[in-house]
Amino acid sequence: MAGSSSVMRRVYLALYNWAVFAGWLQVLCLAVKAIKESGYEHVYDAVKKPLLLAQSAAVLEILHGLVGLVRSPITATLPQIASRLYVTWGILWSFPAVQTHLLVSSLVISWCITEIIRYSFFGTKEAVGSAPSWLLWLRYSAFLLLYPTGIVSELGLVYTAMPFMKESGKYCIRMPNIWNFSFDYFYIAVIALGIYAFPTYTAICLGRGRRLCPNPKRTREIPKKIHSPSAAALAAF
Amino acid sequence: MKVTVASRSGKEIIKGGLELADSATVADLQEAIHKRTKKYYPSRQRLTLPLQPGSKEKPIILHYKKSLNDYTDGNASNLTVVFKDLGPQVSYPILFFWEYLGPLIIYPIFYFLPVYQFFGYKGERVIYPVQTYALYAWCFHYFKRIMETFFVHRFSHATSPLSNVFRNCAYYWTFGAYIAYYVNHPLYMPVSDLQMKIGFGLAVVCQIANFYCHILLRNLRGSGSGGYQIPRGFLFNIVTCANYTTEIYQWLGFNIATQTVAGYVFLMVAASIMTNWALAKHRRLKRLFDGKEGRPKYPRRWFSFELYAFVTDHCSSLLSV
Numbered sequence: 001m002a003g004s005s006s007v008m009r010r011v012y013l014a015l016y017n018w019a020v021f022a023g024w025l026q027v028l029c030l031a032v033k034a035i036k037e038s039g040y041e042h043v044y045d046a047v048k049k050p051l052l053l054a055q056s057a058a059v060l061e062i063l064h065g066l067v068g069l070v071r072s073p074i075t076a077t078l079p080q081i082a083s084r085l086y087v088t089w090g091i092l093w094s095f096p097a098v099q100t101h102l103l104v105s106s107l108v109i110s111w112c113i114t115e116i117i118r119y120s121f122f123g124t125k126e127a128v129g130s131a132p133s134w135l136l137w138l139r140y141s142a143f144l145l146l147y148p149t150g151i152v153s154e155l156g157l158v159y160t161a162m163p164f165m166k167e168s169g170k171y172c173i174r175m176p177n178i179w180n181f182s183f184d185y186f187y188i189a190v191i192a193l194g195i196y197a198f199p200t201y202t203a204i205c206l207g208r209g210r211r212l213c214p215n216p217k218r219t220r221e222i223p224k225k226i227h228s229p230s231a232a233a234l235a236a237f
Numbered sequence: 238m239k240v241t242v243a244s245r246s247g248k249e250i251i252k253g254g255l256e257l258a259d260s261a262t263v264a265d266l267q268e269a270i271h272k273r274t275k276k277y278y279p280s281r282q283r284l285t286l287p288l289q290p291g292s293k294e295k296p297i298i299l300h301y302k303k304s305l306n307d308y309t310d311g312n313a314s315n316l317t318v319v320f321k322d323l324g325p326q327v328s329y330p331i332l333f334f335w336e337y338l339g340p341l342i343i344y345p346i347f348y349f350l351p352v353y354q355f356f357g358y359k360g361e362r363v364i365y366p367v368q369t370y371a372l373y374a375w376c377f378h379y380f381k382r383i384m385e386t387f388f389v390h391r392f393s394h395a396t397s398p399l400s401n402v403f404r405n406c407a408y409y410w411t412f413g414a415y416i417a418y419y420v421n422h423p424l425y426m427p428v429s430d431l432q433m434k435i436g437f438g439l440a441v442v443c444q445i446a447n448f449y450c451h452i453l454l455r456n457l458r459g460s461g462s463g464g465y466q467i468p469r470g471f472l473f474n475i476v477t478c479a480n481y482t483t484e485i486y487q488w489l490g491f492n493i494a495t496q497t498v499a500g501y502v503f504l505m506v507a508a509s510i511m512t513n514w515a516l517a518k519h520r521r522l523k524r525l526f527d528g529k530e531g532r533p534k535y536p537r538r539w540f541s542f543e544l545y546a547f548v549t550d551h552c553s554s555l556l557s558v
Contacts, residue, residue, distance in 0.1 A: 175424035181498035182419075 009069060010126045016060065017123035021116060023054035028112035031105065041100035043108055044092065051108065054115070055088045084111075086192065087154045094170060095161045103160070107153035110146045117142055155196055158189050165189060238305065240266060241317040243287075250274070250320045257305065259313065264301040270320070280396040283321040326396035333386040336405045340413030341379040347417035348372050358423045365427045371420050371495050374440055378487070381448065389451050391458040393465075412503045419497040428496045436494025443487035446472065450480040465525055467535060477522060477538050478515035485511060 027050045034046035044051075058081045065074040087107070092099060117139050124131045171185040238261075241254040255269050267279035285296035286308060299308060299318060309316050346352060348369075353362065419425070427433070449471060457466040472479035485508045492500040519538070528534030 175422060176426045178426055178428075178496070179498050180419045180422065180425055180496060 013064070013069065014123055014126040016064075017119045017126060020054055020057050021119035021123055023050050023057065024112050024115040024119065026050045027054060027108065028116065031108045031112065035105060040102050040105040043105045044099040047108055048093075052088060052093065055084055055111075058084060083154070083192075083196070087157060090188075091157050091161045095164045095168075097164045098157055098161045101157065101160055103153045103156040106149055107157060110150040110153060113142060114146045114150065151196060155193060158192055158196075162186060162189050238309070238314045238316060240269075240305070241315075242270060242284075242320050243317060245319055245321060259306065261305050262301070263299045263303055263305060263308075266299075266305060266318070267301060277320075277322060278326075280326045281323050283323050284318045285321070287317055287319050323398060325399040327399050327402055328396050329390075329392045330386050332397050332402055332405065334383060335402060336409045337379045337382045337386070339406055339410035341376060341383070343410060343413045344375050344417040344421075345372065347414075347421040353421075353423050360423075362423045365425065367427045367433045367494060368421055368425060370433070370437055371491070374437060374491055374494075375417075378444065378491075381444065385448070385451055389455050391455055412499075412506075416497065416499045416503055419499045420495050428494070432496075433494045436490045436492070438490070439493065440487050440490030443483045443490060447480060447483035447487060450483055454480060465522060467522065467526055467533060474536075475538060477519040478511070481511040481515050 027047045030046045030050065031043050034040075034043045038046075061070070061072075061077055062074055062081060064070045065072050065077055092104065098104070117135070121131050121135050121139055124135065165186045171183070173181060173183040175182045238257055238259050239254050240257055241249065242251045243249050251270065251273050255266070255273070257265060257269060263284065264279070266284070267282050270282060271278050279301070284299040286299070288294060288296050296319070297308075305316060306313060308318075348364075351362075428436075450473070453470055453473060454468060457468060468477070468479075472482065476482050485504070488500075488504045488507060492504055523535045526533050526535035
């Protein structure tokens with residue numbers, strides 16, 4: 001692909017991916033430092049600024065998909081980013097009581113390693129045209145461990161926050177009001193727990209199976225983002 | 238003539254093919270397939286003419302009323318058809334009955350029975366007049382729909398896939414419960430008397446207009462047949478799908494009177510679904526009635542009476558769709 005617009009696209013995407021990579025690397029370093037020096041209760045306090053920034057930056061990826069800068073379908077990236085933002089802002093940032101939980105450490109570390117591998121993979125691909133096969137291998141192998149630890153941490157934190165949701169009534173709209181509407185944030189958590197449980201099983205089995213036994217026709221293509229919805233979690237991982 | 242029945246992957250569904258009279262219709266073919274396969278009753282069968290591999294055209298679907306001769310091009314003694322199983326089918330009246338029965342039963346449950354104590358609201362409930370009128374309006378609406386399903390509507394396709402029963406019932410029943418919960422809530426706040434009267438007034442007028450639209454549509458089709466005609470008369474002179482228009486405005490009236498976010502959400506969703514249908518029907522009628530070969534030309538109309546429709550229709554007529 002020649003042309004200055006595609007060069008600009010690659011430069012922008014390379015910069016984007018490496019910038020966010022640096023953000024997550026910083027989060028990881030701060031997290032490890034906090035665990036060593038002060039204990040797991042202080043991880044959130046230490047990492048919150050770069051974490052909130054790096055995770056929220058992922059919203060740009062939805063934009064990239066929408067304007068066609070990248071080929072991944074937004075039907076795959078949107079749920080993944082939405083769930084990350086929900087846990088980051090809707091649970092962690094909103095409910096200070098869960099910020100000192102052990103699962104915050106496992107969550108942060110799982111996310112950091114995942115994102116560091118992922119953003120370096122795409123950063124390399126955009127910068128030099130392709131990524132080394134060991135990095136691709138690392139991405140899909142790390143998935144096996146980090147997806148479960150990530151999901152367990154996310155679910156655990158949602159569950160831990162639930163009593164505090166009920167108690168504080170945060171983000172709730174109560175009746176009576178002139179629009180005869182009510183909203184209970186607690187039930188969003190209930191629904192979220194239900195939604196998490198189902199695709200996890202599907203994604204792990206199907207996604208991994210596809211990569212282990214790839215269609216030879218497919219691997220000869222330039223690695224694009226994965227089209228199949230069954231590997232959606234994998235693609236965004 | 239000999240008819241070969243194959244699946245889309247080329248496998249023969251009926252070994253050795255079928256022998257049918259030259260004057261046989263597609264319906265006869267479907268009956269013959271059903272006799273041989275037992276499982277695939279005619280409404281489950283989708284029969285098409287084979288396409289060239291790699292062709293991007295839409296396959297020609299065999300119409301049950303047509304003669305088989307209409308589909309053989311020259312070679313009158315041999316015909317190959319491609320078979321697809323549409324899955325278990327349900328007749329439209331049955332589908333509609335189950336969809337509409339849910340709201341008809343669920344809504345009064347919230348009005349009459351003490352369900353709110355299970356949501357944590359103990360004690361006596363004050364019922365405002367608007368809540369009672371809403372009950373009447375709602376139940377009359379769904380009762381009318383069931384009656385129209387059995388006595389008024391004439392359907393273009395006989396059946397719908399079974400999976401639609403679950404999907405459509407989920408839609409109607411869930412929204413029914415969602416709206417019923419809020420309108421009959423112990424902490425419900427009514428709007429002003431004037432607003433209520435305007436809302437229900439609009440709803441009543443539109444219900445009657447909607448019924449009349451259905452009668453006009455019914456008279457377009459002879460008994461037992463599908464097929465399309467240009468709708469005329471009453472609001473159909475202005476709008477292709479006046480039946481959907483009146484339905485949407487009837488729900489608007491209900492919401493003006495009851496004022497719940499739940500009701501307005503339902504209105505948005507229902508209106509967008511119906512607008513999509515109206516657009517498809519408008520396009521289909523314009524395509525069928527193109528003014529050529531003695532067919533009448535479809536008159537310029539809005540396809541449904543909302544602003545979005547107005548804009549799109551003008552754009553499509555500019556592009557000579």
